Amino acid sequence: xxxxxxxxVLIGTQYGDEGKARVAxxxxxxxDVIARFNGGANAGHTIVHDGKSIAxxxxxxxxFYKNTSMYIGSGCVINISKLDEELENLKxxxxxxxxxxxxxxxxxxxxxxxxxxDANIGSTIGTTKNGIGPAYADRALRMxxxxxxxxxxxxxxxxxxxxxRMMRANFEAMAxxxxxxxxxxxxxxxxxxxxxxxxxxxxxxxxxxQKKVMGxxxxxxxxAQAFMLDVVKGLVPYxxxxxxxxxxxxxxxxxxxxxxxxxxxxxxVIMSRVGHGPFPSEFGGMxxxxxxxxxxxxxxxxxxxxxxxxxxxxxxxxxxDPFDVGKAIRVLSGExxxxxxRPRRIGVFDLVQLSHAVKINxxxxxxxxxxxxxxxxxxxxxGMIPLVTGYELDGEMIDYVPAxxxxxxxxxxxxxxxxxxxxxxxxxxxxxDLPSALKKxxxxxxxxxxxxxxGIGVGSDREEYVTL
Ligand code: IMP
Numbered sequence: 001x002x003x004x005x006x007x008x009v010l011i012g013t014q015y016g017d018e019g020k021a022r023v024a025x026x027x028x029x030x031x032d033v034i035a036r037f038n039g040g041a042n043a044g045h046t047i048v049h050d051g052k053s054i055a056x057x058x059x060x061x062x063x064f065y066k067n068t069s070m071y072i073g074s075g076c077v078i079n080i081s082k083l084d085e086e087l088e089n090l091k092x093x094x095x096x097x098x099x100x101x102x103x104x105x106x107x108x109x110x111x112x113x114x115x116x117x118d119a120n121i122g123s124t125i126g127t128t129k130n131g132i133g134p135a136y137a138d139r140a141l142r143m144x145x146x147x148x149x150x151x152x153x154x155x156x157x158x159x160x161x162x163x164x165r166m167m168r169a170n171f172e173a174m175a176x177x178x179x180x181x182x183x184x185x186x187x188x189x190x191x192x193x194x195x196x197x198x199x200x201x202x203x204x205x206x207x208x209x210q211k212k213v214m215g216x217x218x219x220x221x222x223x224a225q226a227f228m229l230d231v232v233k234g235l236v237p238y239x240x241x242x243x244x245x246x247x248x249x250x251x252x253x254x255x256x257x258x259x260x261x262x263x264x265x266x267x268x269v270i271m272s273r274v275g276h277g278p279f280p281s282e283f284g285g286m287x288x289x290x291x292x293x294x295x296x297x298x299x300x301x302x303x304x305x306x307x308x309x310x311x312x313x314x315x316x317x318x319x320x321d322p323f324d325v326g327k328a329i330r331v332l333s334g335e336x337x338x339x340x341x342r343p344r345r346i347g348v349f350d351l352v353q354l355s356h357a358v359k360i361n362x363x364x365x366x367x368x369x370x371x372x373x374x375x376x377x378x379x380x381x382x383g384m385i386p387l388v389t390g391y392e393l394d395g396e397m398i399d400y401v402p403a404x405x406x407x408x409x410x411x412x413x414x415x416x417x418x419x420x421x422x423x424x425x426x427x428x429x430x431x432x433d434l435p436s437a438l439k440k441x442x443x444x445x446x447x448x449x450x451x452x453x454x455g456i457g458v459g460s461d462r463e464e465y466v467t468l
Contacts, residue, residue, distance in 0.1 A: 044338025075252015238277025
């Protein structure tokens with residue numbers, strides 16, 4: 001039977017935080033279902049709605065349209081208490097997401113021992129400490145003797161007593177091995193209570209989404225994290241633990257691949273990255289990575305938003321040290337983690353990485369976010385817009401992202417400069433409102449990425465967008 005509906009996939013092409021939620025929110029009215037297929041509460045999706053900034057972690061974007069349903073697919077890992085809290089917070093903002101949210105019975109549960117493991121070993125990667133890696137590892141391990149490690153939403157729904165008992169046993173086994181301490185009884189009691197509120201949202205029918213599309217529904221898959229953080233194709237080991245590619249949407253989103261219509265990529269023209277790992281075009285290189293990752297004794301970031309707000313942005317932009325330019329752009333762009341509040345590392349727009357992502361994900365069109373910020377370059381020493389147009393590895397030019405971490409760290413990005421612009425473009429509505437210098441840069445991006453740019457973000461509000 002041929003499906004009457006279809007699915008599009010929206011993914012980030014870089015290291016996350018490209019502004020996918022805002023793009024998904026802008027497109028949501030064209031679809032019947034917005035679905036997540038990977039990750040969990042590690043995602044931090046911010047949407048500005050009625051002038052209010054709302055952060056979503058597990059609930060898919062689309063909540064602001066009352067005719068749109070939301071689906072959390074089997075590829076996701078769910079923190080039950082955090083999901084319940086998120087739904088309650090949305091309710092306080094006048095949005096009852098529970099009526100329209102459906103959860104796959106095959107999605108896995110984040111258990112207390114996953115959080116304990118991540119809190120203990122996650123800092124070398126710089127994880128969000130949401131237990132994501134340990135949960136996906138347990139999914140692959142399946143069992144440890146008689147203990148079930150991969151506990152799913154449907155398991156808890158069918159037989160809560162057995163599986164909550166199993167969760168306790170899993171924590172105790174890990175605690176005995178590593179000396180973890182926690183009041184596991186009260187943690188589980190809390191989780192049980194929260195689960196009761198979530199349980200009615202679990203779909204018993206594993207063909208739930210498939211049947212919807214067969215009946216004509218249009219689905220938008222909303223990727224979490226981003227292509228460069230894919231567990232296999234990304235910059236291993238500094239990646240997340242799920243599949244973030246367009247192809248992963250169908251496995252983790254519970255839909256057959258023949259429903260696919262097109263893939264849309266989101267790229268931020270001023271790049272950012274949180275956590276450790278290679279970032280060839282980073283302003284200030286290693287110095288910036290160390291600075292951004294520095295934490296106080298209580299784990300909070302040493303150079304967070306409040307500290308940096310006191311910086312003299314004009315002086316930093318005019319500096320000949322790229323590390324300073326990066327700091328200024330972070331302040332102007334408000335690049336601080338939604339989940340972690342860490343300062344994000346900032347870099348030049350990398351067109352080699354973008355073209356690599358376009359090829360492997362079959363991206364048909366791109367949305368470029370934060371284009372208004374390119375204006376900041378007019379206040380730098382040479383006043384021009386930098387772009388990474390090539391990679392040199394050991395004296396040879398390459399057109400791909402190398403697999404080996406060591407090789408990627410040796411890559412020398414070739415940076416070229418294009419004419420900048422001084423105009424504030426926040427109020428631009430049509431392509432004709434854009435400065436010619438920006439139009440030229442957009443054309444070059446299309447040529448180098450090998451794919452059309454369908455629209456650009458010129459501010460954080462839904463309306464601050466130009467369709468090309
Ligand atoms: P984890 O997904 O919490 O295990 O973290 C692994 C890596 O992915 C770390 O570098 C995180 O900072 C990064 N990461 C995870 N989720 C996001 C996201 O939504 N945006 C950006 N980076 C993310």
